[in-house]
Amino acid sequence: MIARMLDGVPGRGLAVLAGLLAVLLAAPWVANDYVLTVLIIVLYSAYTGQAWNVMMGFAGQLSLGHAIYVGLGGYAAAALYVHFGVAPWLGLVAAVAIAAACGAVIGFLAFRFGVGGVYFAILTIAFAEFARIGFDHFRWVGASSGFFLPVANYTRNDLWNLRGDPTMFYYVMLALTVAAFAICHVLLKSRIGYYWQAIREDEVAARSLGIDTFRYKMYAIVLSAGMTAVAGVFFAFYYNNLFPEQVFHISRSIEMILGPIIGGIGTLFGPLVGALLLTGLSEAMQELLTALRLDVPGAKQVFYGLCLLVVVMALPGGVWPWVAGKLGLTGPRS
Amino acid sequence: MLRIENLDVFHGDAQALDDVSLEIDEGAIVAIVGANGAGKTSLIRTIAGMLRPARGRIAFRDTDITGWESYRVCNLGIGQVAEGRQVFPTLSVAENLDVGAMLPRARGAQTANLQRVFGLFPVLAERLAQPAGTLSGGEQQMLAIGRCLMGAPELVMFDEPSLGLAPAVVQQLLRTIRDLNREGLTCVLVEQNVAVSLKLAAHAYVLENGRITLAGPGEELLADDRVRRAYLGL
Numbered sequence: 001m002i003a004r005m006l007d008g009v010p011g012r013g014l015a016v017l018a019g020l021l022a023v024l025l026a027a028p029w030v031a032n033d034y035v036l037t038v039l040i041i042v043l044y045s046a047y048t049g050q051a052w053n054v055m056m057g058f059a060g061q062l063s064l065g066h067a068i069y070v071g072l073g074g075y076a077a078a079a080l081y082v083h084f085g086v087a088p089w090l091g092l093v094a095a096v097a098i099a100a101a102c103g104a105v106i107g108f109l110a111f112r113f114g115v116g117g118v119y120f121a122i123l124t125i126a127f128a129e130f131a132r133i134g135f136d137h138f139r140w141v142g143a144s145s146g147f148f149l150p151v152a153n154y155t156r157n158d159l160w161n162l163r164g165d166p167t168m169f170y171y172v173m174l175a176l177t178v179a180a181f182a183i184c185h186v187l188l189k190s191r192i193g194y195y196w197q198a199i200r201e202d203e204v205a206a207r208s209l210g211i212d213t214f215r216y217k218m219y220a221i222v223l224s225a226g227m228t229a230v231a232g233v234f235f236a237f238y239y240n241n242l243f244p245e246q247v248f249h250i251s252r253s254i255e256m257i258l259g260p261i262i263g264g265i266g267t268l269f270g271p272l273v274g275a276l277l278l279t280g281l282s283e284a285m286q287e288l289l290t291a292l293r294l295d296v297p298g299a300k301q302v303f304y305g306l307c308l309l310v311v312v313m314a315l316p317g318g319v320w321p322w323v324a325g326k327l328g329l330t331g332p333r334s
Numbered sequence: 335m336l337r338i339e340n341l342d343v344f345h346g347d348a349q350a351l352d353d354v355s356l357e358i359d360e361g362a363i364v365a366i367v368g369a370n371g372a373g374k375t376s377l378i379r380t381i382a383g384m385l386r387p388a389r390g391r392i393a394f395r396d397t398d399i400t401g402w403e404s405y406r407v408c409n410l411g412i413g414q415v416a417e418g419r420q421v422f423p424t425l426s427v428a429e430n431l432d433v434g435a436m437l438p439r440a441r442g443a444q445t446a447n448l449q450r451v452f453g454l455f456p457v458l459a460e461r462l463a464q465p466a467g468t469l470s471g472g473e474q475q476m477l478a479i480g481r482c483l484m485g486a487p488e489l490v491m492f493d494e495p496s497l498g499l500a501p502a503v504v505q506q507l508l509r510t511i512r513d514l515n516r517e518g519l520t521c522v523l524v525e526q527n528v529a530v531s532l533k534l535a536a537h538a539y540v541l542e543n544g545r546i547t548l549a550g551p552g553e554e555l556l557a558d559d560r561v562r563r564a565y566l567g568l
Contacts, residue, residue: 191436198422198433205420207384210408210437210485 012328024174028167036166040238042279043173044231049259049271050180051227056257057266058184058193059220060200062121065128067252069099069225071135073232074242078149079141081161081237088162092233096226102127103225104218111217116203125250132248141242149240162237169238176234177272180227184268196220200266258304262311264318273320278307335360335520336381336412336489341390343373343380343544350376352544354390358489358537363511363521365535365552367528367565373544374524375417378491382414383407394489409439413487417494419474421481423467427458430466430477434484443486451480454510472503479510490514491522496530508534528565532556 027039048070055061076098077091086094106127110120136144157164162172187193195216198206207213236242246252263274282303289296315322336358343351350373358364368374379385381392383404392400399407422430431451435444452459455476461469466477475495482490492511496504508530515521525531532538535552540561548555555561 194425194429194433194436197425197429201422201424202420204384205416205422206433207404208382208408208414208416208420209434209481210405211433212403212405 013324016327021178028170033166036170038279038283040166040170040173042275043170043177044234045256045259045275045279046272047173047177047180048228048231048256049263049275050177050184051224051231052256053260053266053271054184054187054227055220055224057260057270058188058200059196059217060203061217061220062117063124063221063224063253064121064250064257065124065126065253066224066228066256067248067250068102068124068128068131069228070232070235070252070256071128071131071242071244071247072099072102073229074236074247075135075141075147075232076229077233078147078236078242082147082149083140087160088233088237089160092230095229095233099229099232100222100226103221107218107221111214125253128248128250128253132244135244135248138244144244146241146243148242149237151240162234169234173234176230181268181272183227188268192216192219197266255304258308260318262307262319264320267318267320269324270318270320273323274318277319278304281307335395337391337393338381339391339393341377341380341392342388343376343385344388345376350385350544351380351387354541354544354546356539356546356549358520358522360520361515361518362536363515363523363534365523365525365531365538366541367525367531367538367561368541369565370526372541374541375493376544377541378414378493378522378524381407381491382412408485408487409437411439411486411488412491413482413485413489414491415475415478415482415493415495417497419471419478421466421469421474421477424465426463427466427469427477428462430481431458431484434481437485440484440486444484447484447486451483454483454513455480472499472507475499475503475507476510479507483514487519489520489522491524493524494526495523496525496527504530528561529556532561 024039028036031039048066051069052063052066055063073092073095076095077086077088080086080091080094081088106124109115110123115123135141141147157168159168159172162169188197195206195211198209198211199213199216203213232247235247259274259278260271261274262277263272264270282300285299285303289299311319338354338356341351341354342349354373354377356364356366366374366377376385380387383399383402383406386401390400391398394407394410394412397410399410422433425433431448435441435447440447457473458477458480461473466474469477479490479492479495495507495511499507504527511521511523512534523531523535532552532555538550538552538555539546540548540555548558548561550558
């Protein structure tokens with residue numbers, strides 16, 4: 001392809017990437033349990049942000065109901081584990097299939113009947129709310145009183161059943177994040193990635209060039225839903241409990257999209273940078289408030305709001321493109 | 335090459351095209367002129383598969399393409415350069431061209447198509463890495479045409495290519511369209527710039543309120559009293 005001729009990530013960029021990966025791999029040896037827990041949240045946000053980014057950042061379809069895929073994935077794998085003893089890695093397959101099918105239904109309804117923009121976003125919220133209310137009455141998985149995974153006393157890490165200490169979960173989440181990153185990198189440089197970006201930039205022009213926009217938007221929502229469901233499985237086995245009111249709630253969907261927005265929508269590193277900034281800074285602020293013996297309920301939400309405000313006003317493209325430009329790390333859009 | 339018979343197209347309740355029939359010969363430049371809202375863009379979009387006709391038939395060569403999806407129409411060799419220079423603004427010039435070149439019919443001939451585009455518009459070769467949104471208006475129009483040519487079309491519909499461009503740039507663009515036609519590309523030219531497009535066209539149609547009211551060789555229409563009064567202000 002023509003754009004390939006311009007490729008070539010600067011050496012500095014690769015060095016920084018390798019350094020970052022080394023730090024993340026070594027983190028459990030130096031970090032205490034608290035820091036490790038925070039890092040798990042950072043990676044979890046980076047992963048879900050990346051999954052959402054596939055739809056909005058790459059293909060330009062705004063979903064405000066991504067919690068539905070986390071919830072469906074989590075409940076599917078947890079129910080299979082609790083009721084039938086199916087290991088989470090096998091349950092994952094079912095979880096991804098169910099979430100992807102749900103995404104396909106939403107996508108088909110919206111894209112076939114020309115529901116776009118704000119109306120599409122509202123449709124995604126509506127489906128997430130249906131799911132929340134539905135699972136509130138779904139007795140098989142505990143309805144509104146929650147669904148719990150057995151927490152046995154384990155003496156060693158059991159990766160196959162995802163039972164173990166935070167270090168194991170940390171590495172699992174790190175592997176998932178790296179995999180999501182690699183998948184997105186490959187996709188962005190392939191035909192499907194170009195088609196997504198063309199649709200994002202100008203859907204009419206994309207159609208006039210012979211792009212089957214319906215099909216490529218469907219690919220985006222199905223992939224994004226499937227990726228998000230994997231995070232749901234992790235969520236279920238890491239926290240060992242699921243409440244419809246919690247996992248399907250719209251605030252989960254919003255939290256998921258803050259990272260990529262602050263880091264840089266449509267960029268590969270945006271979700272990771274945004275997750276680091278948001279989680280890191282908000283945890284630091286919590287620590288500070290605790291040290292000062294201040295108890296401010298809702299401080300985190302206010303903080304998120306302020307971050308969003310600052311970024312939208314000062315760096316509308318997100319933090320990452322700005323940082324990358326300053327440091328000369330990558331091209332303008334990676 | 336392209337034959338349209340008794341086409342009716344509606345936007346909701348409003349009729350955009352009313353019993354339109356026309357024919358485009360292989361290797362010709364055909365102009366479609368008319369005022370704003372006469373149905374020119376609706377006609378192009380219907381041919382391209384982006385609007386569905388309520389009645390009528392569209393045939394390309396021997397294939398009935400009525401009601402086909404746009405991606406299938408495109409892959410048959412019918413390209414369009416849409417109104418308003420719709421380049422992908424944050425994608426680079428190279429990436430814009432890439433998107434055009436990914437049409438299945440054009441995938442084998444990418445290098446040759448690229449040479450052709452660079453030959454027509456050398457400035458694009460100098461701006462490969464630049465985001466398309468930062469190009470000048472004329473350069474964006476060149477990119478839009480180049481991107482379309484990367485898809486190896488046999489017939490290209492140009493929708494108002496001169497809109498909002500400086501007169502010197504317009505002259506250059508029309509020369510390019512004429513050159514492309516001499517290389518064998520069949521061109522449909524929709525223009526508000528009636529005098530120039532009629533001079534260029536072998537055959538022309540006048541569209542008024544969704545109906546074809548006049549048809550004939552370009553030079554002949556240029557001499558027609560009604561055309562002179564309505565579109566040339568003479």
